[in-house]
Amino acid sequence: xxxxxxxxxxxxxxxxxxxRFNITIDPLELAKNVFCEVKPDYAxxxxxxxxxxxxxxxxxxxxxxxxxxxxxxxxAKCVIAASYARIFFRNAINIGLPILECPxxxxxxxxxDEVEVDLATGKIHNLTNGHVYQARPLPAFVMxxxxxxxxxxxxxxxxxxxxxx
Amino acid sequence: MGTLVEEIFSRKAGREVHAxxxxxxxxxxxxxxxxxxxxxxxxxxxxGKPIFDKNKIVIxxxxxxxxxxxxxxxxxxxxxxxxxxxxxxxxFHQGVCHQVMIEEGFITPGAIVIGADSHSNTYGAxxxxxxxxxxxxxxxxxxxxxCWFSVPQTIRIELSGVTQPxxxxxxxMIFIAGKLGMDGGTYRSIEFGGDYIDRLPIHERIVLxxxxxxxxxxxxxxxxxxxxxxxxxxxxxxxxSYEQIHPVHPQYEKIIAIDVSTxxxxxxxxxxxxxxxxxxxxxxxxxxxxxxxxxTNARYEDLEIVAGILQGKTVHPxxxxxxxxxxxxxxKKALQSGLIEILMDAGCTVTGTGCGACIGRHxxxxxxxERALTTMNxxxxxxxxxxxxxxxxxxxxxxxxxxxxxxITDPRPYLA
Numbered sequence: 001x002x003x004x005x006x007x008x009x010x011x012x013x014x015x016x017x018x019x020r021f022n023i024t025i026d027p028l029e030l031a032k033n034v035f036c037e038v039k040p041d042y043a044x045x046x047x048x049x050x051x052x053x054x055x056x057x058x059x060x061x062x063x064x065x066x067x068x069x070x071x072x073x074x075x076a077k078c079v080i081a082a083s084y085a086r087i088f089f090r091n092a093i094n095i096g097l098p099i100l101e102c103p104x105x106x107x108x109x110x111x112x113d114e115v116e117v118d119l120a121t122g123k124i125h126n127l128t129n130g131h132v133y134q135a136r137p138l139p140a141f142v143m144x145x146x147x148x149x150x151x152x153x154x155x156x157x158x159x160x161x162x163x164x165x
Numbered sequence: 166m167g168t169l170v171e172e173i174f175s176r177k178a179g180r181e182v183h184a185x186x187x188x189x190x191x192x193x194x195x196x197x198x199x200x201x202x203x204x205x206x207x208x209x210x211x212x213g214k215p216i217f218d219k220n221k222i223v224i225x226x227x228x229x230x231x232x233x234x235x236x237x238x239x240x241x242x243x244x245x246x247x248x249x250x251x252x253x254x255x256x257f258h259q260g261v262c263h264q265v266m267i268e269e270g271f272i273t274p275g276a277i278v279i280g281a282d283s284h285s286n287t288y289g290a291x292x293x294x295x296x297x298x299x300x301x302x303x304x305x306x307x308x309x310x311x312c313w314f315s316v317p318q319t320i321r322i323e324l325s326g327v328t329q330p331x332x333x334x335x336x337x338m339i340f341i342a343g344k345l346g347m348d349g350g351t352y353r354s355i356e357f358g359g360d361y362i363d364r365l366p367i368h369e370r371i372v373l374x375x376x377x378x379x380x381x382x383x384x385x386x387x388x389x390x391x392x393x394x395x396x397x398x399x400x401x402x403x404x405x406s407y408e409q410i411h412p413v414h415p416q417y418e419k420i421i422a423i424d425v426s427t428x429x430x431x432x433x434x435x436x437x438x439x440x441x442x443x444x445x446x447x448x449x450x451x452x453x454x455x456x457x458x459x460x461t462n463a464r465y466e467d468l469e470i471v472a473g474i475l476q477g478k479t480v481h482p483x484x485x486x487x488x489x490x491x492x493x494x495x496x497k498k499a500l501q502s503g504l505i506e507i508l509m510d511a512g513c514t515v516t517g518t519g520c521g522a523c524i525g526r527h528x529x530x531x532x533x534x535e536r537a538l539t540t541m542n543x544x545x546x547x548x549x550x551x552x553x554x555x556x557x558x559x560x561x562x563x564x565x566x567x568x569x570x571x572x573i574t575d576p577r578p579y580l581a
Contacts, residue, residue: 015547019548024236037547057347063201063299083351086381086383087298091301094305095299151302152301155214155308156213160311163189163313
């Protein structure tokens with residue numbers, strides 16, 4: 001169980017982690033400034049099991065992988081959003097940041113709600129208002145990457161052709 | 166049979182493919198830069214397998230080059246050490262990656278080029294599939310030579326008519342972004358066509374493909390034609406013969422028709438690219454910095470427009486005017502033709518090539534409370550420095566007019 005941190009529509013990568021901080025690739029260093037433009041208290045107060053909740057087109061803008069790395073580094077359990085920008089979606093899967101696409105949860109969860117997420121089933125339970133939401137399942141071959149903990153881990157043990165098998 | 170993106174992927178797959186299919190295909194070129202290469206190296210090391218084909222790998226230093234601080238210097242040294250260790254020789258550091266990719270001939274019709282930079286969509290202007298990816302996927306492609314793609318649905322943007330004087334591809338694209346919104350093209354291939362495109366020179370087509378990223382598009386394609394092939398021959402190192410791939414009985418998800426003759430000069434207002442307005446609605450807004458640069462609008466023709474407006478005049482005393490040519494090739498041509506002298510005499514600061522002020526780390530960082538009018542493609546909060554600064558996007562002509570007056574100004578009276 002964790003607390004929800006909510007963000008608006010079109011959260012762009014500059015708002016997730018501004019370019020001026022991308023001179024490091026250390027997740028914990030990046031996490032110190034994650035969301036600093038839009039929610040300056042997030043970095044200091046986020047706890048493991050907390051969840052990041054966004055609207056439509058979460059992670060739009062730059063291809064910078066620093067954005068999902070910074071969120072992962074902040075120890076948040078996952079991101080729940082109504083939809084994701086293309087590159088952010090791939091990046092998050094590739095680096096092993098759990099992401100859930102669930103417009104109902106994104107619309108209903110408010111800042112500070114107590115939320116429990118079952119990553120295996122995609123079930124999201126809002127303990128504050130009692131609502132339960134079901135996230136969209138990931139495509140099967142994307143699940144292979146997610147289950148391996150990211151594309152790098154997948155390739156350590158598999159040939160790339162096995163993605164399509 | 167299919168849309169342009171389906172036709173390109175069908176050739177790679179060796180069979181007819183359609184939107185919605187997921188493919189694992191060989192990529193032609195894998196691009197990354199100083200900002201994104203370090204994480205690609207990290208992924209590469211963790212995978213622990215050798216490079217598939219180093220001739221597919223191209224690395225640029227452009228985002229913060231030469232290094233403006235110690236951390237950037239250390240990151241770049243690691244990149245250089247990696248290139249030496251792996252024998253990677255396709256390394257460039259004299260311009261914005263996307264411009265140099267075109268000049269060096271890596272971008273050809275039908276090629277599939279993946280880049281660790283969101284504006285890799287730029288390559289669509291020459292009929293290539295270009296799309297942005299994260300660093301880890303670049304590291305993966307170094308090892309496998311491949312990338313997976315979901316063949317996207319296509320939105321066709323049919324552009325007809327002739328633009329009014331003082332209206333450029335930048336104005337057209339800001340108008341399109343305002344119409345479609347920042348997620349209007351998410352996961353889609355945007356295919357630009359119509360008689361406006363047929364007449365449009367490549368440096369202007371590039372602006373449309375480049376900024377297709379700002380509406381969330383996977384790629385922004387323009388079918389190669391004679392204009393494309395002439396440009397490749399004259400302006401780039403791509404000297405082969407290339408097929409003009411066209412859509413064949415395409416099934417579009419949507420067709421959006423726009424008569425460009427109705428568009429007046431546009432500005433994308435702080436803090437979103439789709440916050441598009443007619444320039445006259447914000448005319449008179451004071452600007453502290455005018456920045457002419459980036460992969461969007463710092464080509465020779467852009468500098469020519471700016472110099473044409475600034476020739477024999479002086480920029481406003483309270484406005485910093487910074488010009489960052491997109492590449493050394495462009496810079497040299499502008500030096501030889503006298504454009505650089507005109508810009509300097511007018512009071513512009515002409516910097517070395519690269520991404521410059523666009524990423525907020527060097528070359529024109531904004532202080533709290535400052536406002537910039539720039540030829541960039543993106544105006545997110547804090548992008549050029551302080552989160553309390555503001556960024557407005559416009560054409561090079563509009564940027565030059567603002568440079569003279571110190572405020573957002575209709576460029577049309579200044580164009581001869």
